[in-house]
Amino acid sequence: MGKLYEELCKDYRFKEGMHTCINCGTCTAICPAAEFYRYDPRKIVDTVQRQNDEEIEALLKSETIWYCGECMSCVTRCPRKNGAGLIIMALRNLSIKLGYFTESEKGRQIYPLTRVLTGNVLKLGYCVHPATYKYEDHPESGPVYEWVLNNKEEVFGRLGANYRGQGTGILREIPQNDLDELQAIFDETGGTERIKLVEEASRKKAAEMGMTPDEYASYAFTHCSRGHFNSEKETL
Amino acid sequence: MIYQGKQKIWSEYQKEIPDDHWFYVRSCIRQSFFPGAEKHFLKITRDLLGKDIYETEHHTTCGGIAYHCDTIPQETAMTIVARQFALMTEAGYENLVASCITSFGNYCETIETWREFPELEARIREHLWKACRREFKVPKYVAHASDLIYKFRGEIAEKAKFHLVNKATGEPLRIVEHIGCHYSKMFPHKGVGGAEYPCVLSGMAEAWGGEVIDYPERRHCCGFGFRQYLVRANRGYSMSNTHKKFESMEPYHPDVIITNCPGCPFFLDRWQYVISETEGKTYGQNGYGIPVLTYEELAGLVLGYDPWDLGLQMHQVAVEPLLDKMGVPYEPSKKYLGLDEKEIMKPGLPTVLKCC
Numbered sequence: 001m002g003k004l005y006e007e008l009c010k011d012y013r014f015k016e017g018m019h020t021c022i023n024c025g026t027c028t029a030i031c032p033a034a035e036f037y038r039y040d041p042r043k044i045v046d047t048v049q050r051q052n053d054e055e056i057e058a059l060l061k062s063e064t065i066w067y068c069g070e071c072m073s074c075v076t077r078c079p080r081k082n083g084a085g086l087i088i089m090a091l092r093n094l095s096i097k098l099g100y101f102t103e104s105e106k107g108r109q110i111y112p113l114t115r116v117l118t119g120n121v122l123k124l125g126y127c128v129h130p131a132t133y134k135y136e137d138h139p140e141s142g143p144v145y146e147w148v149l150n151n152k153e154e155v156f157g158r159l160g161a162n163y164r165g166q167g168t169g170i171l172r173e174i175p176q177n178d179l180d181e182l183q184a185i186f187d188e189t190g191g192t193e194r195i196k197l198v199e200e201a202s203r204k205k206a207a208e209m210g211m212t213p214d215e216y217a218s219y220a221f222t223h224c225s226r227g228h229f230n231s232e233k234e235t236l
Numbered sequence: 237m238i239y240q241g242k243q244k245i246w247s248e249y250q251k252e253i254p255d256d257h258w259f260y261v262r263s264c265i266r267q268s269f270f271p272g273a274e275k276h277f278l279k280i281t282r283d284l285l286g287k288d289i290y291e292t293e294h295h296t297t298c299g300g301i302a303y304h305c306d307t308i309p310q311e312t313a314m315t316i317v318a319r320q321f322a323l324m325t326e327a328g329y330e331n332l333v334a335s336c337i338t339s340f341g342n343y344c345e346t347i348e349t350w351r352e353f354p355e356l357e358a359r360i361r362e363h364l365w366k367a368c369r370r371e372f373k374v375p376k377y378v379a380h381a382s383d384l385i386y387k388f389r390g391e392i393a394e395k396a397k398f399h400l401v402n403k404a405t406g407e408p409l410r411i412v413e414h415i416g417c418h419y420s421k422m423f424p425h426k427g428v429g430g431a432e433y434p435c436v437l438s439g440m441a442e443a444w445g446g447e448v449i450d451y452p453e454r455r456h457c458c459g460f461g462f463r464q465y466l467v468r469a470n471r472g473y474s475m476s477n478t479h480k481k482f483e484s485m486e487p488y489h490p491d492v493i494i495t496n497c498p499g500c501p502f503f504l505d506r507w508q509y510v511i512s513e514t515e516g517k518t519y520g521q522n523g524y525g526i527p528v529l530t531y532e533e534l535a536g537l538v539l540g541y542d543p544w545d546l547g548l549q550m551h552q553v554a555v556e557p558l559l560d561k562m563g564v565p566y567e568p569s570k571k572y573l574g575l576d577e578k579e580i581m582k583p584g585l586p587t588v589l590k591c592c
Binding site for chain 2: 015032035036037066067068069072089113117118125129130141142143144145158167170175177178179182185187188190220221
């Protein structure tokens with residue numbers, strides 16, 4: 001058994017998701033990602049269960065582990081109670097821990113995601129909040145949400161929200177003491193260490209690519225090379 | 237309760253949802269995109285049905301979206317969940333109700349993983365004590381907010397002012413229901429009807445007079461995919477999956493789509509707008525889209541609440557065709573008013589998708 005496989009075995013999602021794969025391909029048949037991306041969860045589970053470190057390392061540096069949407073449709077359907085989506089979560093976790101995520105275009109997206117999501121959680125106490133949801137990043141939210149964002153106090157107020165107010169209610173301000181507790185949880189459980197690790201590895205990669213960290217984050221957030229999708233002729 | 241024979245077989249798909257006394261945790265997405273839905277969940281359960289639903293200002297996000305975007309470790313996510321459990325315990329409650337499917341899945345995953353690996357629960361207890369000096373009991377029961385509306389669907393039907401029936405023809409409205417993947421695909425026994433016969437929404441639709449459509453891609457994901465939507469470069473995945481569902485349901489001419497998860501209605505609503513802008517295609521009648529409602533919004537219409545108090549003006553797909561079919565009255569001039577009926581600028585209009 002290789003060292004990388006040993007590392008994967010420590011992850012509880014791997015313990016839950018990796019039993020014995022019979023290579024039937026049911027996970028791939030049900031998978032929303034496999035239909036559009038060049039993605040085959042059956043192959044990933046099979047690669048992992050061979051316990052070959054070279055193959056696992058290649059996987060950790062690849063685009064393919066970032067295609068899953070974590071919908072967990074595969075968990076319901078596997079006749080052997082494997083969970084390809086859970087194995088993916090363990091692979092992504094290890095890829096980040098080892099800094100391998102910067103080796104792929106989709107992996108590099110962890111940087112803008114970490115900035116936005118952990119920023120929202122620690123500063124606001126929400127994963128998503130209208131205060132940091134920018135229309136220019138989300139034109140698909142439509143003219144109606146542009147209107148909401150331009151009139152937040154009016155629209156949320158009219159609908160009975162307690163927008164950034166004290167006490168209970170919709171979109172209330174989370175008290176500072178509670179945000180301090182979230183920060184303490186991050187410090188205690190490795191969340192803060194993870195943010196630093198992502199920041200350092202991403203800054204290093206940004207320098208290699210000749211970009212500032214902000215340019216790198218923006219490029220990772222917006223750029224999609226051809227070759228990710230089944231319908232494209234190009235390969236990456 | 238002890239079941240025998242066929243009752244025993246079906247009991248695996250049923251949930252014995254407690255009648256009262258709930259510790260309530262809100263949803264980041266529902267608050268941001270469907271605030272009227274959360275308001276009316278409380279209005280229906282607390283004010284109309286007299287249930288005890290307790291909220292504390294100290295609860296936070298469950299961290300579920302950050303967790304499923306792989307930006308926080310599992311132990312961080314579980315300790316945030318443990319803190320919510322501690323707030324519940326301190327408030328004297330044993331039943332937890334979440335307004336979000338990602339949260340519901342997150343709470344279920346945490347409890348089920350601890351059940352299988354007690355040493356992990358012990359470690360999280362230690363983390364929570366060190367970080368917050370808090371202790372907790374694991375909830376006796378975790379429900380999604382829709383479970384409560386499902387449980388009380390009969391009471392809501394008795395108080396109904398409007399039904400899911402086309403007023404002009406007398407025919408039942410044709411309903412597409414979308415459960416949301418993390419409701420019962422990960423832990424089927426946690427959802428009403430399990431993964432095979434999920435009836436949390438179809439039960440409501442039928443109780444209120446509608447007819448549920450069974451179409452090929454009924455159980456396909458809405459396309460959220462966490463990082464596949466949140467990162468702009470990946471949104472092709474999200475829209476392609478929604479497109480697949482719309483192409484599949486189109487021949488059945490649905491009057492409305494109802495949704496369980498707070499994210500799904502956003503995607504099913506907004507990708508109709510994007511498909512109309514990019515391909516010129518609309519899926520409703522006469523250039524309109526198919527209205528997409530949350531279950532609280534639908535319950536609110538059935539109970540006769542004002543559509544603009546419910547927040548249906550925050551949808552991109554116009555809801556008026558549905559209101560007209562149900563015979564629900566509405567005042568068009570009040571749709572986009574601000575606080576205290578203040579006149580504010582109206583939203584822009586889509587190029588293709590018809591709006592009222």
